Amino acid sequence: MPNIALELGKQSVASGIGRAYGDAIDxxxxxxxxxxxxxxxxxxxxxxxxxxxxxxxxxxxxxxYVRREEGLRFEPNIVTLLAVAVPFVCVTGRAMTRIIRALKK
Incomplete structure (x- = not known):
């Protein structure tokens, strides 16, 4: 009997690019x-x-990725960008306040 976990892992690796990049649509x-x-x-x-x-x-x-006559360009998903940016901005702001307080001492 084949090991199911190994077979699923092989299929996942083989189709990884197909999952990350979808088919082009015109x-x-x-x-x-x-x-x-x-x-x-x-x-x-x-x-x-x-x-x-x-x-x-x-x-x-x-x-x-959008391909037009002008060339190829990446257009990000704004919702995902905000979901990543909000925690990053919060952490950066908190770190900056601590750095500024440390420099004032």
Missing amino acids: VDGVSVTPVALTISGFAGGRGDAGEGGTGGGAAIPLGV
Whole structure:
């Protein structure tokens, strides 16, 4: 019997690029290619009660590549950009206030 976790892991690696970059779509003469951050994981084990395994994954849309006559350009997903930027700005602001307070002493 094949090891299911190993087989799922091989399939995940083989199709990783296909999951991160979607198929190009033509809309009104403009080619659009979606881009996402994909994460997947699989685990298997052998316990007293028998064999078992699990797996899961997630995809976070980052934006699209847009190909026009002018050239290729990346347009980010604003919602994802804000979700990443807000915690970064908070941490940076807190760090800057501590640095400024330390320099004043």
